[in-house]
Amino acid sequence: MINKEIVINGINRSLVVGSEDTLSTVIRNNLMLTGTKVGCNTGQCGACSVIMNGKVVRSCALKMRRVPDGAQITTIEGIGTPDNLHPIQMAWIAHGGAQCGFCTPGFIVSVKGLLDTNPSPTREDVRDWFSKHSNACRCTGYKHLVDATMDAAKVLRGEMSMDELAFKIPEDGRIWGTRYPRPSAIAKVTGTTDFGADLGVKMPEETLKCALVQAEVSHAKILSIDVSEAEAMAGVTKVVTHKDIKGKNRITGLITFPTNKGDGWDRPILCDEKVFQYGDAIAIVCAETEKIAREAAKLVKVELEQLPEYMSAPAAMAEDAMEIHPGTPNVYFTQKVAKGEDTAPIFDAADVVVEGDYFTSRQPHLPIEPDVGFAYQNDEGKLCIHSKSIGLHLHLYMIAPGLGVEPEDMVMVQNPTGGTFGYKFSPTMEALVGAAALATGRPVYLGYDYYQQQTYTGKRSPQFTSVRLAADKDGKLLGMETDWTVDHGPYSEFGDLLTIRGAQYIGAGYDIPAIRGEGRTVCTNHAWGAAFRGYGGPEAEFPSEVLMDELAEKLGMDPLELRYKNVYRKGSTTPTGQDPEVYSLPEMLDKIRPKYEAAKKKAAADSTDEVKRGVGIAVGVYGAGLDGPDSSEVDAALNADDTVTIFTCWEDHGQGADMGTLGTAHEALRPLGLSPDQIKLVMNDTSKAPNAGPAGGSRSQVMTGQATKNACELLIEGMKKADGSFRTYAEMEAEGLDLRYHGKFTAPATDCDENGQGKPFCCYMYGVFMAEVAVDIATGKTSVEGMTMVADIGKVNNFLIVDGQMYGGMAQGIGLALSENYEDIKKHSTMRGAGFPYIKQVPDDMEVMYVETPRPDGPFGASGAGEIPLCAPHPAIINGIYNACGVRIKELPALPEKVLAGLQAK
Template sequence: MLLSEGSKKTYKSYLLNINSRQYRVVCDANDTLLDIIRGQLKLTGTKRGCDCGQCGVCNVIVNGKVVRACITRMKNVPEHAEILTVEGLGTPDNLHAVQWAFIANNAIQCGFCTPGFIMSAKGLLDKTLSPSREEVRQWFQQHWNACRCTGYKQIVDAVMDAAAVLRGEKEMYEFSAMLKPGEYIWGTNYPRPSDKYKVTGTWDFGDDAGMQLPKDTLYAALVHVDVNHANILNLDITEAEKMPGVVKVVTAKDIYAAGGTNKLFGAQPPQVKGDGWERPILCDKKIFMWGDVVAVVCAESYEEAEAAVPKVKVDLEELPAVMNVEEAIKPDCIEIHPGVPNIYFETHVKKGADAGEIMEQMPYSIEDVFYLQRQPHLVLENDVGFGYWDEDGNLAIQSKHIWIYKAAAFMARGIGLQPSKIRIIQNKAGASFGYKLGITNEAMIAAAVIATGRPVFCRYDTRHHVTYTPKRAPALMRVAMAADANGRITAIDHTSWVDHGPYSEFSPGLVSKLPHYMGSLYGISNVRGTAYGVYTNQKWNTAFRAWGAPQVHTAQEIAVDMLAERVGMDPLEFRYINAIRPGQTFPFGQSPDVFPLAEMVDILRPKYRAAIERAKSGSSEKIKKGVGVAFGVYNSNSAGPDKAYNNIELLPDGGVMLYNTWEEHGQGADIGMVGTAHRALAPLGIAPEKIRLFINDTFRCPDSGPAAASRCQVMVGHAIVDSCNKLLDAMRREDGSFRSYDEMVEEGLPLLYSGSYGCVTKNEKGEIVPCVHTDANGQGMPYACYMYGLFMAEVDVDVSTGKTWVSKMTLIDDVGVINNYGVVDGQMYGGLAQGIGLALQEDFEDPAKYNNLITCGFPYIKDITDDMELIHMETPREFGPYGASGAGELPLTSPHAAIANAIYNACGARVTRLPATKEKVLALLKEKHR
C-alpha cells in the first residue's frame, strides 16, 4: 500500500565542500548545520553548547562568514558551500597560527569554547591582518563568543599575536624549545599537555565521548516538573512508554525494586537537624524545587526520548513556595521538610571578649545588612554523562564530576549498590567551578542503567541545565564593626543566614566559612558570630569558586569601607593600619601562614593614588568615576584532616606514569601534575613529555580527594613529590647514579610507588601538628596554607541610568611560589571576570525566567574590561610543595566588593545588596538626592 503524499518524510541532498573535502549530505532541510557536522559527519571539533545561539562554541565559517552552526538551518546553507571547521585549520602536529597563538598566550583553560573562538578569530583575520584590540573584542561580541574561564584578555592577546605571525612579523616556535637543558618547567609558562588537542578540537568532551558508545546505547531524557513546591498525587507513564523507540520510563519504583533508597547522602555532621538524606534521586512524593526530576525516559534515540517526555503525566497539589530566607525563618512558615525546622544548622565563633560590649565603648561603629545573590555557574558545556556495566560487572559512570570517590559513596545507598561496585571515571570536562562536587546526572544515569541493563547516555539541554544544576548559595548578613580613636578595629559581631535551597548537602562546610572568615584579615581581637543554614524552595546550592568567601567579603569589605568613612580615613590606609600582622590570629584562632597584606598596600599605594587622580580628573556631570579596594583570603586545603594519594610507575622508555584523581575541569591539573613531577624528578632528567598521566578513574587511581578549595597543588602536589622521592630512592645506586628501567626489572625492584600527604600546620608553640576542625566556639587549626589578595577596581557610573562599567581591575596576589605562570594568570583573569559579573549582573532568582545565559546575566567580552593588571607576590609557604599554595579561588574572593566600594566612591550610591544593577544604583542615587 502506498503512503499518502502527506505522510511521506522528505529529505534534501546537499553537495558541500567541508575542510576542502566534498561531501554529499542527505538531511531534513530544517536540520541544523551543527546536527550535520557533528551527528552525520562526526566532526566533533565543533562543540554543542547552548543550542540557541548564545555561546558561540559551535562557530564555523561558511563561504567566508562566521556563523553559529546551532541556529543555522540547512535550508539556509547554499549548495556547494565552502565550510571550514576547526578540523580543517590545523592538527596537533601542524598548528595554524591562530591555534599556536592561543597556546603561546595561555588563552585556553577548559577548552570547550576554544574551537569556536579560533574559528571566529580565523574569520576576522581573513578580513584584516591588523585589527586593534577593540576591533577584536567587538568581533567576538557580535559573533556571540562566550568564555567563562579565561577573562578574555589572553584570547585577545592570542589574536593579536596570530595577526603578527600572519603578517610575517613574528615567528612560531616549538614549545619544547622554551626550556634550556636542565631547567625545570616549574616556574615557567610551559603549555599544558592538553593545549594542542583543545585548539584543534580533538579534545573529546562528554558529548563527544557519548558519540562513541556502543550501538545498543539508550538515550535518556529527564522529566522535570516546573513548580517550586508541590505534593505529587499521581505519576502516569503509560502513554510515554507506548511512544516510538521508548524502551523504559524509569521512576522511583524502579529504584526501590533494585534495593535502593532513592535518596542521596548529603555528607552531614551530627549537628544538622534531620538525617541528611533529603534529596530524592527521582521525586515520588514531593517536588522541592523548580526542575526536580520525576522520571527518566530511555529510548533508542535522543529525539524519541525527548518526544516522550510530555507524555508523562504528573498530578500535583501545589504548596506555598518559600523563596528566600526572610520568609523561611518566620515562625509561621511552612516546613519544607515536615518535621525538620527550616533553620537546620547553626555554627558559632567566639574569640576574645564579648564584641557587643566592646563596641559600646568605642567611638566609631557601623552596622548594616548585606546580601550576596545566588550566582549561577554558567558553564558552557551542559551537564552530560553516561553509564554502563563494565566487563567485571561493575556499574561504570562517566561524567564531569570533580570528587569521583565521593560520588560513588554519595549515591551508593540510593541506587542499591555497594560503593565498591560503582566505578566513576571523569570525562574531559568543559568547566565546573565547583558545581560538579554535587551529584547531578550520575544517580539518574545509574538508575537507568540498572533498570534497563543497557548503556545510557544523558545530556541536559540548556534550559534544564541552567534551571536544575546547583548554584552559589546566597547569604543575608548582619555585620556590626567598631574601631577605637586611633582607627584600630577592635570588635566585630555578625549573624548570617545562608539560603541553601531545599537540600542541605555540603551546607555545613559552607555555613561554617562565614564565621571562619568574617573579619579575618584584620586581626580583630574580639569576635562574636553566628551563621545559620536555612531551607528554602529556591535552587539547591553547592560549591562555587571561593566557596563562602564572596559572601563573607561582600559584608566584610563593604563594612570596612563604611567604618573607614566613619573614622575619617582613606579606605586603603585604613586597611593598612588594620591589616593582620604577626602575633594576630584569624577569628578561628589560627595564625596565618604568611603576612603579606601590609606589603600589598605599599605596592598598591602609588597605583591607587594615580587611579584616584584619574577618577577626579575624568569625571563629568553624567559619568562619575570611582576607585574601590578590598582584601581577599581563602584556604588551600579542605578543612580539617585532609589527605591525598598519588602513584607513580616507571615505564620502559624511562618515562613515568602518574595515577591520581586531581580532577581536571579547566584549572590546569595536567600541567600542575607534570610541573610538580618534573621538578621532583629533576635528578633523572626526564623530559616533560615523558611524564604521562592516567587519572580520574576510581578503579585505577588512588583517592586524591576533590579538585576543590584550591587544595590540589598543595595536597596532591605533596603526594606526587612523596611518590617521586620513593621512586628516586629505589632507582638510586650507592654511588648516587640511577638505575635504568631494565636494571630495575633485572634486579626485581618494584616499578610502582605510592605517595601520600596529610595536611599539617603549626600550633602556637611552633610544633607541627595535623590540621583539625574547629570546636564549638569556632576555634581550631583547619587549614595548612592560604592565598591572599588586594583588589582595586576602577569604575565609571552613568548617573543618568545607574549603569556601571569596570574600566580596570588590579590584583596583587600571593599564592606562594608559582608552578606555572600561564595557569595562574589565567585563573586570576578568569576569576576577576567572574567577579565583575557577580558585582554587576549575574543572578538567579526566578527559575521560570533565569533559564538561559542571557537572562542569568552571562558576562560577554564587552562586559569585561580589557585592562587587568596582575602583580604576583610569591612568599614561599612552609607547608606547600616547593613553597606553593593554591590559586584558583583567590580571584573570586573579593573583586565584587571592590567594585561595590568603587561605585560608592564614584557617585555615593552604597550598594549593600548585590548585584549592583543599573536599576538598583539609579534607585539609590534618587534616594540620596531626595
Template sequence: IFEKAPNVVEDDFYVQRQPHMTIEPDVGFAYIDDNGVLKIHSKTIGAHLHLLMIAPGLGLEPDQIALVSNPMGGTFGYKFCPTMEGLVGAAALATGKPCFLRYNYFQHMTYTGKRSPFFVNIKFAADEEGKLLAMETDYIVDHGPYSEFGDLLTLRGAQFMGAGYDIPNIRGRGQTVCTNHVWGSPFRAYGSPQSLYSSELLMDELAEKIGMDPWEIRYKNCYRPGSTNPSGQEPEVFSYPEMLEAIKPRYEEAKERAKRESTDKIKKGVGLSMAVYGCGIDGPDSSEAWAVLNPDDTVTIVAAWEDHGQGADMGMVGTAHEALRPMGITPDKIRFTWPDTSKTPNSGPSGGSRQQVLTGSAIRIACSEMLKSLRKPDGTYMSYAEAVSADKPLKYVGKYTVPGVPCDEKGQGRPFVVYMYGVFLAEVSVNTETGKVAVDKMTLMADIGKVNNRLVTDGQLYGGIAQGIGLALSEDFEDIEKHSSLVGGGFPYAKDIPDNIEIVYFENYPREFGPFGAAGVGELPLSSPHAAIGNAIYHACGVRVHHLPATPEKILAGLRGERV
C-alpha cells in the same frame, strides 16, 4: 566594646544567588563493563566522594560501581555535588544497555545548584586611630530545599567575614535556612564572596566615618605577626603589608586619574578589597597519588586529580617534574591519569583549592620514594631495566595529610594550614544617565605561594576576576524563567571584561605545607573582586550597593537617594 568604642559602623548586605553558567551543560553516560561493574562517566569533580554518595541509592556496594571523570571544561564548583550520575546509572541498570544523559541548557540551569545567598548584618568597632576592636555578625544562608553542604557553607561565614584583618574580639551567629528556592551547591570561592563583600564594604564605611583613606585603614589592620584570623589561628605567612605597599602607587595614580577624567555624566571611581581563601577541606584533609616507572623510562603519575579547567594536567606534570629533577626527567617523559575510581587512588575532590596542596604533596612524596629507591651509589638513578634487574619496586605510593583541626561550634580551630592572600584594586566608570557601570581596570596582588605553572595560574586569576565582574554587575538567579539562560542569567559580554587586568605575584612566602612552597589558586580571584568594584562605585558616584548585582536600575535608584 561596642558601647564604649569611639567608632562603630553597622550595615546589611546581600550577595545574590549566582548561577555557574558553564558553557557545556551537564552530561554523562553509563554502562555495565565486562566485569559487571557499573561505570559512570561524568563531569564529577569528586569521583570517590560521589561513588560513596550514590552507591546506596542505586542499591550497589562500592566495588560494584566506578566513576570516571573525563576532561570536562569548567564546572566552577557545581559538580562538587552529584547531579545526573545516579539518574544515568539507574537507567543503565534498568535497561542493561549503555545510556547517556545530556541536559539542554534550561534543564542545566534549573536542575543544578547555585551559589547560596547570604543575608548579612555586620558591625565593626574601632578606636580613635582606626584600629579594629571588635566585629559582630548575624547572617542567614538561604540554601534552598536540601541540606547538602549547607552546614559547611554557613561555617565559611564565620571563617571569612573580617578575614585579612586582626580583630581581637569577634561574636557572631550564622544560620542555614531551608527554603523553596533553588538548591544551593558549592561555587568557586565557596562562602567567601558573600562574607568578604560584607566586611570589605563595611571597612570602607568605617574609614569614611573616621576620616581615613581606605588604603590606610587596611594597612593599619592587616595581618602581621601576632595576629589571628577569624578562626583563631595565626596566619602561616604575612604577605599583606608587602602587597598593600606594592599596590599603593597604583591606587594613588588611579585616584588621580579618576579625579582628572570624571565628568558630570561619567563618574570615575577606585576601590580596594582584601582577598583570602583557604586551601583544603576543613581539618586533616588528605590525598593519595602514585608514581610508576614505565618500560620506556617514562614516569606515570597516577592520581584522581579531577580537571574542570583549572589545570590538573599541568599541576601533576609540574609538581612531578620538580620532584624528579635529580633524575633529570624532562616534562615530556611524565605521564598522568584521569580519575577512575577502579584504577586510581583517592585524591579527594577538586574543590576548595586543595589539589595543588594536597595531591601535589602526595605526588612529591611518591616521587621522593622513587628517588630514594632508584638512586645508585654514584648518585645517578636506575633505568627501568636496571630497576627490574635489581628487583626494585616500579610503583611508589605517596600519602599526605595536612595537620588541620576542624572548627568547633564557635568557628575556632585550624581548618586550613595553607591560605591564599590578595589585594584587589578596581577602577570603574559610572554613567549617571543610564546607571551603567563599566569596569575599566582590575589589579590583583596575588600571594599563592610558589607558582607551579605561570600560564595556568594566570588563566585561573583572569577567569576568576571575570566571574567576579559578573557577580558584581549582572549575574543572578531569582526568576526561574527569566534567568535560566546565559543571557538571562547575566553572563557578562566580552566588552564587559576589561582587557586591562594586571596580576602581580608575590612568591617570597613559600608555604610549609604546600609542595615546594605552593598554595592553591582557584578560589582566590573570585573571593572579593566584586567588593573592590562595589567600593569603586561608591567612590565614583556615592551609591553604596548593599544588594548585588549592581544593575543600572539600582545605580539610578541610588542616585535618587534610595537605599539599594
C-alpha cells in the same frame, strides 16, 4: 528531508538531512566533526562558530534549509591539525587561551574569520568582533584571547615567527615556575579533545538516549506517576521511576557535623513522595534517539498536590512555614563564632561603630558546556559512570547506596570537562544515568540543554549578612559582631560546611581581637546550593569589605590606609584564632599603592557630569583545603622504558589539573633528569588511580600536589643505589623492587570547635583587588574600566595556568558584582538572561601582580589558586561605585536600576 551539497573543509559532501536540523547537528552527528561544540544551543555563546561562505556563523542557530547549496564551510578541523598547527592555534597555546577548552574551537574559527578580513586589527577591533559574534568564555577573562589574536596576526603578517611563539624549556630543564603549556593544549586548540557530548556521539550503537521528566513547580506532593503512554511510544525502551531503583533512592550529603539536625539523606535520585525544587527529576525516559526520548517525556503524567513554595530563607524561617523535609527543621544547622573577649563592652566603649546589612545573590555558574554524562556496565559487571564530576571518589560514595550498588562495583571517570567552577562538586546526573543503565541493562547517555543546566544544577547559595565593626579613633579594629543566614535550597549536602565559612571569613585578613557571631543554614525550595568558586568566601568577604569602606569614611581615612593599619602582621590571628602561615598583606598593599594613587587621580580627572569615575579596593583571603586533616593520595610508577607514570584523580574543572600534576611531578623527579614528555599522566578514573579527594576549596595544588611529591620522592628513594645513582627499570625488576609507590599527604590542620576556633587550613591564599569603575548618571549603568589584583598564592607552579585562574576569577567577580543572578527561574534560564559577562563587560585593562611567599606546608612552597580571585573583586567594584557617585550598594548584583534609585534618592 532535503538533499544538500556542501563543501566542508575543502571536501565535497552530499547529505540527506532534515530541513529543520541545525548545521551544528549535521556537522557533529552526520559528518562526525565533533570539534564544533554546542553550548547554549541558542546562538548565545559562539562555541559552535564555523565559517560559511567567508562569514562567521553560529551553526547551532542555522537551520539546514537556510544553508545554500554549495556552501563553503570551514570548521576547526579545517584550520589546523595537531601536527600542523595554524598560527592562531599556536598563539592560543602560547597565551594560555585554552583553559577548559570548550569554547576554544569557536573562538579560533571566529579569529580566522576576523584575520581573513582584517589582517591588522587593533585590540578594540578584536573585542568588537568577539562581541558581534557572541563569542563567550567563562574561564579566561578574555584578555589572553585578545593577546593571542594580536600575536597570531603578527605571525600571519610575517612580523613574528611560529618559533617565537613556542615555549622554550630553560637550559636547566626546569618547568616549575615557567609558562610551560598544559599537556592538553594541542588537543583543545585543534578541537580533537572529546568532551562528554563528543563521546556521546561515538557511543556504541545500542546506547539509549535519555530525557528527563522534571518538575515545573518548586514544592509539591506526588500523588501518582503514569508512564504507560510514554512507554507505549515507538522507540521507547523504558521509563525509569523511583520504583526501578534498588537502593535507598537518595544521594547522601555525607553529614559530618554532629550538630546538623538532618541526616543528609534528603535528596532523591528520582522524586518519590515530594518535589522539592523546580527541575527536580521525576522520571528518565530511555529511547533509541534523543528526539524520541524528549517527545515521550512529555507524555508522562505526574499528578501533584501543590504545597507552599518557600523561595527565600526568610520565607522558610517564618513561624508558620511547614518543614520542607518532614522531621527536619528548615533551620537545620547553626554555627557560632566566639573569639577573644566579649564584644558588648568593646562596642559600648568604642570611639567609632559602623554596621550594615548585606545580601549576596544566587550566582549561576554559567559554564559554556551544559551537564552531560553516560553510564554502562563493563565486562566485569561494574557500573561505570562518565561525567563532569570533580569529586570522583566523593560522588561514588554519595550515590552508591542510593543506587543499591556496592562502592567496589562502581567506577567513576571524569570526561574532559568544559568548565564547572564548582557546581560539579555535587553529583548532578551521575545517579540518574547510573539508575537508567541498571534499569535497562544497556549503555545510556544524557545531555542537558541549557535550560536544564540552569534549572537542574546547583547555584551559589544566597546569603544575608549583618556585620558591626568597632574601632578606636585611629582606625584600629577592636571588635566585630556578625549574623549570617545561608539559603541553601532544598538539599543539605555541604550546607553546614558552607555556613562555617562565615565564621572563617567574615572579617578575614584583619587583626580583630574580639568576635562574636552566629550563622545558620536554611532549607528552601529554590535551587539547591552547590559549591561555587570561593565557596563562602565571596559571600563572607563582601559585607566586611564594604563595611571597611564605610568605617574608613566615618573615620575620615583612606580605605587603603585603614586596611594597611589592620591587616595580618606577626601577632595577628585569623577569625578562627589561627596564626596566619605568612604575613604578606602589608607588602601586597604596598605593591598596589602606587597604582591606587594614580587610579584615584585619573578617576578624578576623567569624571564628568554625565559619567562619574571612582576607585575601589578590597582584601580577600581563602584557605587551601577541606577543613581539618584533609588528605590526598597519588601513585608514581616506573615504566619499562624508564619513563614515569603518575596515577592521580586530580580532577580538572578546566583549571589545568594536567599541568598541575606534570609541573609538580617534574619538579619532584628532577634528580632523575626526565624531560616533561617522559612523565605520563593517568588521571581521573577511580579504577586506575587512588583517592586524591575532590577538586574543590583550592585544595588540589596543596593536598594532591604534596601527595604527588611524596609519591615521586618514594620512587626516587626506591631507585637510588648506594653510590647515589639510580636503577633502571630492568635493574629494579631484577632485584624484585617495587615499581609503583603510593604517596599520601595529610594536612597539619585541625577542625574548628563549636565557636569556630581552630586551625582549619595549613595554607591560605591572599589577594588585594582594585577596581576602576564608571557610572552613567542618567542610567545607573556601571562599567568596570580596569581591574588590578595582587596575589600571594605561594610559589607559582605555572604562570600560564595561574594567570588564567586570576583573570578568569576577576571576570566572574565582575559578573557577581553587576549582573549575574538566578532568582527568576524563567528570566534567568538563559546565559544572557542570567547576566553572563561577555567581553565588553570585562575590561581589557587588567593586571595581576604576584607576591610569592613560600608556604611551609605547600609542595615546593605553593598554595592553592582557584578560589582567591573571586573572593573580593566584587566588593572592590561596589566600593568603586560609591567612590564614583556616592551610592552604596548592599544587595548584589548592582543592576543599573539599583544604582539609579540610589542616585535619585540622593
